Amino acid sequence: xxxxxxxxxxxxSGQLLIGxxxxxxxxxxxxxLAVIFGLLKIINFAHxxxxxxxxxxTVLMFNALGVNYWVALFMAPLLVGAFGVVIEYFLLRRIAGxxxxxxxxxxxxxxxxxxxxxxNWFGVSGLRYTMPDMFKGGINLGFMFMPYYxxxxxxxxxxxxxxxxxxxxxxxxxxxxxxxxxxSQLMQGFGINVPLLISLTYGFGVALAAFAGxxxxxxxxxxxxxxxxxxxxxxxxxxxxxxxxxxxAIITGILMGVIEGLTKxxxxxxxxxxxxxxxxxxxxxxxSGLFGKEA
Amino acid sequence: xxQSAKIADxxxxxxxxxAAQERKRLMLNAGLLLLLLAAPFAIYPVFLMKILCFAxxxxxxxxxxxxxxxxxxxxxxxLAAGGYTTGYLLSNYSGLSTELGIIAGTLAATFLxxxxxxxxxxxxxxxxxxxxxxLAQLVFFFFVQSEFTGxxxxxxxxxxxxxxxxxxxxxxLSMYYFVLAVxxxxxxxxxxxxxxxxxxxxxxxxQNEPRAVSLGYNVDRYKVLAFVISAALAGLAGSMKSVVFQxxxxxxxxWHMSGEVILMTLVGGMGTLLGPVIGATFVVNIEYHLSxxxxxxxxxxxxxxxxxxxxxxxxxxxVGEIQKFIRKNIG
Numbered sequence: 001x002x003x004x005x006x007x008x009x010x011x012x013s014g015q016l017l018i019g020x021x022x023x024x025x026x027x028x029x030x031x032x033l034a035v036i037f038g039l040l041k042i043i044n045f046a047h048x049x050x051x052x053x054x055x056x057x058t059v060l061m062f063n064a065l066g067v068n069y070w071v072a073l074f075m076a077p078l079l080v081g082a083f084g085v086v087i088e089y090f091l092l093r094r095i096a097g098x099x100x101x102x103x104x105x106x107x108x109x110x111x112x113x114x115x116x117x118x119x120n121w122f123g124v125s126g127l128r129y130t131m132p133d134m135f136k137g138g139i140n141l142g143f144m145f146m147p148y149y150x151x152x153x154x155x156x157x158x159x160x161x162x163x164x165x166x167x168x169x170x171x172x173x174x175x176x177x178x179x180x181x182x183x184s185q186l187m188q189g190f191g192i193n194v195p196l197l198i199s200l201t202y203g204f205g206v207a208l209a210a211f212a213g214x215x216x217x218x219x220x221x222x223x224x225x226x227x228x229x230x231x232x233x234x235x236x237x238x239x240x241x242x243x244x245x246x247x248x249a250i251i252t253g254i255l256m257g258v259i260e261g262l263t264k265x266x267x268x269x270x271x272x273x274x275x276x277x278x279x280x281x282x283x284x285x286x287x288s289g290l291f292g293k294e295a
Numbered sequence: 296x297x298q299s300a301k302i303a304d305x306x307x308x309x310x311x312x313x314a315a316q317e318r319k320r321l322m323l324n325a326g327l328l329l330l331l332l333a334a335p336f337a338i339y340p341v342f343l344m345k346i347l348c349f350a351x352x353x354x355x356x357x358x359x360x361x362x363x364x365x366x367x368x369x370x371x372x373x374l375a376a377g378g379y380t381t382g383y384l385l386s387n388y389s390g391l392s393t394e395l396g397i398i399a400g401t402l403a404a405t406f407l408x409x410x411x412x413x414x415x416x417x418x419x420x421x422x423x424x425x426x427x428x429x430l431a432q433l434v435f436f437f438f439v440q441s442e443f444t445g446x447x448x449x450x451x452x453x454x455x456x457x458x459x460x461x462x463x464x465x466x467x468l469s470m471y472y473f474v475l476a477v478x479x480x481x482x483x484x485x486x487x488x489x490x491x492x493x494x495x496x497x498x499x500x501x502q503n504e505p506r507a508v509s510l511g512y513n514v515d516r517y518k519v520l521a522f523v524i525s526a527a528l529a530g531l532a533g534s535m536k537s538v539v540f541q542x543x544x545x546x547x548x549x550w551h552m553s554g555e556v557i558l559m560t561l562v563g564g565m566g567t568l569l570g571p572v573i574g575a576t577f578v579v580n581i582e583y584h585l586s587x588x589x590x591x592x593x594x595x596x597x598x599x600x601x602x603x604x605x606x607x608x609x610x611x612x613x614v615g616e617i618q619k620f621i622r623k624n625i626g
Contacts, residue, residue, distance in 0.1 A: 043421045094607055100421050101366050105561065106606045108554055112599025120592050232550060236429040243422060269440050276433035283414050283426060 007265055013144040019261020020254065021150055021219075024157035025212050027253025029234045031161055031246065032208035035168065038244035039181045039201050041100055042092060045107040048231030049114040050206045053080050054213020055222045056118060059129045069132040069218075076214045077207035084206030088199045111228075118224035126221030135218070153215050160211060161250045168246055177201060236279045242292020252290060331475055340471040341539065346579050347478045348536040353559040353571030354485055355528030360557070361566035362489055363521045364501030368424040368553050369411065369431030370529050373404040375548035376434070377530030378537035379444050380404075382453040385538070393456040393464055397477075397534040404530020405523060407434070412522035416515055419504075428550060435548045449544030453537055464538070474535055481528055486568055488524065497521055529556075558598060561605050564612030573613050 029051060036044045044050075057076040061067035067075065087110060095102045131149055138147035168174040177197060180187040184194045220226060233256075241252030256275050264271040282290060334343055352374055359365050381400030384391055415426040438444045445451070455464035464470045488494050496517050499507045508514050537543040546552065555578065563574020578598070585594045609616050 043425070091603065091607065098610075101424065102606050102610065104366075104421055104424060105557065106603060108557075109599045109602025109606065112554075112602065113596045116593065116596030116599060119595070232428060232432050235425045236432070239422070239425050239429060273433055273436040273440075276429050276436070279426075279429050280414060280433070283418075287417055 005266070010144055012265055015261045015265040016258065017144065017146065017150060017261075019258040019264075021153055021257070022260060023254035023257020024154050025216060025230070025253075026234055026237050026257050027161050027250045028157050028212040028215075029209055029230065030237045030241065030249040030253045031164060032205040032212075033234060033238050034241075034244055034246050034249040035164065035208070036202055036205035037238075038246060039168075039177055040198060041103075041181075042202070043100065043104040043107070044202075044205065045104055045231070046087070046111040046114065047107075047206070047209050047234070048227030048229075049111040050080055050084065050209040050227070051213045051216070051230065052118070052224060052227035053083070053114065054210025055129075055217040055220070055226065056122070056127070056213075056224070057210070058214045058217045059127045059222050062129065063127075069214075072217075073211070073214050077210040080210035080213075081203040081207030085199045085203040088202040092202065093195070093198075111231075115224055115228060122224055124223055124225055126223045129217045129222055131218040149218060153219070156215060157212070160208070164208065165246050165250065233275055236275050240275075240279050240282050240289055242289025245289070245291040248289065248291025328479070331479075335468055335471045340467040342579075342583070344471055344474045344539045345536075346576050347474050348532050348539060349556075349559065349579055350572040350575040351478050351481055351535070352529055352532035353556055353563065353575045354482060354568075355525045355532060356556045357560045357565055357571040358485055358488065358528070359521055359525040360560055361570070362494065362501065363497045363518060365518065365522070366420070366424045366557070367411075367427040367522070367525075368550070368557070369427035369429075369434075370525075370556050371548050371550060371552035372411070372431035372434040373408055373526040373529035374533035374536070374552060374556075375438060375543070375545075376407045377401055377404040377533030378543040378547050379438065379450065380530075381534035382450040382537040382543040383443050385453050385456055386450065389454070391456070392460040393458050393538060396456070397531065397538065400534030400537070401527055401531040404533065405527040408523045408526020408530070409519070411526065412519040416518050416522065428553065431548075431550060431553060435545070435550070438545060438548050444543070444545075447545065449542065449546075450537070451542055453541040453543065455538055455541060470539060474539065477531070477535060481531065482568075482572075485528070489568065493517070493520075555598075558602055558605075560612075561610075562601060562612055564614030564616070564618075567612070567614040567618065570612050570614040577613070 029047060032050075033044055033047055036042050036047075054076045057079055058069075058072040061072055061075065062069075091106060091110065092103060095106060135147075135149035135152060138145055138150075140146075168177060176187070176192060180192060180194045180197045181201075188194050216222075216226075234253075237253050237256050238249060240256065241248035256278065259278065260271055260274055263274040270277070352370070355373075356367070356370050359367055377400035379400075380403040381396045384399050385393065385396040411427060411430050414430060415423055418426050439446055455470060458464055458469070458473055462469050462473070464473065489497075496507065496512055499510075499512070500514055500517060504514060533543075533547060536547070559574035559578045560571045561574070562577055563572065564570025578601075581598070581601070582594055585591060585597060590597065605612065611619065
């Protein structure tokens, strides 16, 4: 068997694959954070909770109503997104115009409530979700085995990331969004319903997190606490990529997943810390992040 | 009356008013002191010490958040660094007198704080919060992996030892008065810092940083110093906590702890001296009493609710709202 730096190729490529998949989740999650932050200047501390809600809703809909994976892929983000709109409308809107710090604290409180309530209902042990039949099995690529589902996760995440980037940066709707947050009074004067736009943006960012949650349900253990540790990693990813840069969030997310996977192969004890180490390095040499514009 | 006499008059009335305020504050502080001195005869001392340790933690945090305007989401790292260092030294060097262990813990947190500050101080607002959060997470993983912390199990059976080699701290009352003395010393220190010219510069930075820069202040240096002092006091709180409970665990390093100290400060009243103390008392009591009753599984969501309500409805906190009320209705 061929070896690279004393590690079998199959092990290396396996870890690399896991890294890319984790990276796809980081990319989706940090993209949602970047959309919410870049357009609304809200740091969404409830993002991890929304990711978890997406996965929980998927499992619960399946267990209670037999809703299948493909419907959940559509329904869960919709439901969680609607929940996000409610939160924006009743809570976040009231502190608009205050220091941004308060939006962080408010969403932190919301995250504590959501997570705490679900822990009480379902406990912290994982719920089981069986993978749809068509994803069972995989394909042998010669140097490694590629499960179908993992390939699908990568494709789906990349498609959604690219689509979001395209809509915000390249279409008229995206232009409205960016203009509406830049100068809301002017846009209001042009007859655009800016408060609605803001609610929908928050809902959309949150829906992205829920989408990641649905993708995660068949491969990660679904528990009420699954979002809280992931969130901190994603924060670090966002800092590395540069706050508010949408393209930066996507690229950095995948990159960090790969780096994490490589670390797991060559020096396992550092694997959970390596992203934070990268963040420290980036902060020292490029304080505004790899893709950030902020001075 | 000519101009200068008028000014002298105004000046005199201001001085008078300040003196009156100073008297009021002295009386309030004296009352509180008496209360704290008598408290261990009515309430279980270990519970009181828990409140005092968290109150010190919150006071330290508030120096940075309330008075300098920097929201650190990583203060758990300092609490844990202090606790682990002190715990390790006292457990492994049996001849060491307790205060030396506590001083060492405080120093460890101070250096860690300096490192954090160098990396984060140029970031503003929420960027600052996220950077400190991520740095603290790095520290958390370090503590998880290190052998000296006992990893997931934590450090148990830390001996309380003797203060100055003489006073036996196994006695809860002597331990309590020691913690109280340290707490009061730190409280007065923060009070002094805040009212000093240095504290005024911190407030100026909080209100308007570009203005402070254009007035010629080296803002970064002021902020770094504030961060280091805050980290040191947080570490001291952690050191004392590990001695009081004879225990240091990963709970103290977890980012939930960083969130909890924010909650304490916010609920009590950020930017006030007494606020964090009241807030810590409030939160520790809520946690304790809820955990005794039928709602014991609902502590986290209830604290989350307190967070949301505080941010939405009374951002100036308990002490801040009382001050507002007094100003409006009594003069």
